[in-house]
Amino acid sequence: MDCLIHPTYFPNIAHLVAMAHSDVVYFEVCxxxxxxxxxxxxxIYGPNGKLALTVPxxxxxxxxxxxxxxxxxxxxxxQLQHLKSLQSAYSMSPFFEYYIDDLxxxxxxxxxxxxxxxxxxxxxxxxxxxIEMSTSKTKSFEKTPIDKTDYRFLVSRNHQITSLDAYTQVxxxxxxxxxxxxxxxxxxxxxxNTELYLNRQSL
Numbered sequence: 001m002d003c004l005i006h007p008t009y010f011p012n013i014a015h016l017v018a019m020a021h022s023d024v025v026y027f028e029v030c031x032x033x034x035x036x037x038x039x040x041x042x043x044i045y046g047p048n049g050k051l052a053l054t055v056p057x058x059x060x061x062x063x064x065x066x067x068x069x070x071x072x073x074x075x076x077x078x079q080l081q082h083l084k085s086l087q088s089a090y091s092m093s094p095f096f097e098y099y100i101d102d103l104x105x106x107x108x109x110x111x112x113x114x115x116x117x118x119x120x121x122x123x124x125x126x127x128x129x130x131i132e133m134s135t136s137k138t139k140s141f142e143k144t145p146i147d148k149t150d151y152r153f154l155v156s157r158n159h160q161i162t163s164l165d166a167y168t169q170v171x172x173x174x175x176x177x178x179x180x181x182x183x184x185x186x187x188x189x190x191x192x193n194t195e196l197y198l199n200r201q202s203l
Contacts, residue, residue, distance in 0.1 A: 001021075001022060001023060001148070001149050002022055002023055002024040002025070002026060002147065002148045002149070003018050003019065003021075003022035003024075003025055003026065003148055003149045003150075003151050004026045004028055004138070004142075004145050004148040004149070004150050004151060004152060005018060005019065005025060005026070005027065005028065005151045005152060005154065006027070006028050006031075006037075006038075006039060006067075006152050006154070006155040007027045007028075007029070007039075007115060007118035007119050007121075007122060008037075008038040008039055008041075008042070008118055008121075008155060009038065009039070009040055009041060009042045009053075009055055009114070009117065009118055009121060010042035010053075010121055010125075010182040010183065010184050011038070011042070011121070011122070011125075011182070011183055012038065012042070012043065012154070012161075012180050012181060012182055012183065013161075013164060013179075013180050013181065013182075013183055013185075013186055013198075013201075014154050014161045014164070014180050014203060015151070015154055015183070016125075016129075016183050016186075016198050017164075017198050017201045017202070017203055018149075018151040018154065018203060019133060020131065020133075020195070020198040020199055021199075021202075022133075022149070023134065024134045024135070024136060025133055025134065025135045025136070026135075026136050026137070026138055026148055027119065027122075027135060027136070027137050027138065028067075028138050028141075028152055029067060029068050029115060029137045029138055030066070030067075030068075030138045030139070030140055030141040031066070031067050031141055031152075032064050032065065032066060032067065033057075033059060033064075033065050033066065033067045033069075033070045033114075035059065036157060037155045037156055037157060038154075038155050038156075038157060039067065039114060039118070039155060040054060040055040040056075040057050040114050041053065041054045041055070041157070042182040042184070043181050043182055044085065044086065044089045044090075044181055044182050044184060044185055045089055045169050045170065045171055045175075045178055045181055045185050046085065046088060046089045046171075047088060047089070047171060047174075049171075049174075049175045049178070050178055050181070051085060051089065053081075053082045053085055053086075054078075055072055055078060055082075055114060055117065056072065056073035056075075056076065056078055057070050057071065057072055057073055057114050058070070058071045058072075058073050067114075067115055068113065068115045069113070070113065070114050070115070071112055071113055071114070072111055072112060072113065072114055072117065074110060074112070079106075079107045079108070080107070082107065083107045086100075086184065089170065090170065090184070090185075090188040090189075092170055093170050093188035093189050094188070094189065094191060095187065095188050095189070095190070095191035096188045098191065099128055099187060099188065102124060102127070102128055103124065103128075103184075105120075105124070106120065106121060106124065122135070125183060125187075128187065129187070129194055129195055130195070131195055131198075151203075161179065161180040161203065162179065163201070163202065163203065164179045164180055164201055165197070165200065165201065166179075167186065167189060167190055167197065168189060169185065169189055170188075170189065186198075
């Protein structure tokens, strides 16, 4: 079955579970942008627990904008801040040093649009995961797709995923297991076993 999903910033594990069980992944690029979602946000496991990393964007609710038209607010050094947070969270993980060089272009390249950044995230992550996956972009917005499993709800920060298996995280002994964080959390802790983990999960 094909799936329809939002490109998000360092997507959470549920996104990758949905994608791993699909024949073709369609990225929704024709919708209107909505605030308070994972479109410009990811969550990692820092020394003090769950930590949100948010890409600043120029967006106002008054003038509805298409997702593909929303620009990143590049005035502050958000990429440097995110990189430092990832280093603090995962420098002691088993596989951080193995992957960080391949992730660096996401922190060293200026992106003007949030959608472009998110699509590049997926491109690099699929390469790191070494997962063969057919992807495509939507040509128009469908409120109720008839030939694809609609996973666009996963972009909502209010949707809780509780069915994922636990794995060892860097700060498990301090704060316990935290489910459905960014795929980076799984990748840094499980490394080459990430694909096997994704294939074992269901939503």
